[in-house]
Amino acid sequence: MYALYYSPGTASLVVHWLLIELDLPHELRSVDMAGRAHKGADYLALNPNGVVPTLLVDGQPRYEAAALTVYLADRHGDGAFAPAPDDAQRAEYLQWMFNLVATLQAPLRLWWYPSDLQADDEAVRRGAQARIEAACERLDAHLGASVAQGRGPYLLGERLSAADFYLTMLMRWTRKLPRPAHEWPHLGELARRMKARPSFAELYRREGLEEWA
The missing domain is CATH 3.40.30.10 (Glutaredoxin)
Known part of the structure; x- marks a missing residue:
């Protein structure tokens, strides 16, 4: 256990x-x-x-x-939720996991905790917000292209993976930004799909969360 x-x-x-x-x-x-x-x-x-x-x-x-x-x-x-090491999509899956950490999670932490840099909080937040919005733009474009090509609505196309769970958590962290991630159309659709999973409702119940539900 x-x-x-x-x-x-x-x-x-x-x-x-x-x-x-x-x-x-x-x-x-x-x-x-x-x-x-x-x-x-x-x-x-x-x-x-x-x-x-x-x-x-x-x-x-x-x-x-x-x-x-x-x-x-x-x-x-x-x-x-994970392509096997010899699966053709393994490299893409790992790429997205590392990409999310570097391009979205990192500036999100700065936005929530700007004092970590011991600099002007508002300046740090403005810089972090620009990086977050740029990452959302790229992610939304990727998802949009995937849908347009008939591949599917997830980061790996029609294949749901742990990377989509990770992205959904990070999208939730944007809820207090001027433009939350779910306001991008394809990211919003991904959020809707992921939040509709019974496990998400159970997660919220156990953790006592209410916002972004």
């Missing part, structure tokens, strides 16, 4: 979501972020970065949301 150290709505969300979607036995261990439990010695012994998620895998702590997403999709579900 897995044990997930999490905080509602954070980067642990996608890992929690996949645990539910894949029907994997797991235990949830809440981390009090407001009380800075993630910076305490006990938690830092599990995850020296002092962030969530941390997932106990066979008793060993593992971290990094994108890595855990790829790991769970590879290990479970008989390839339902």
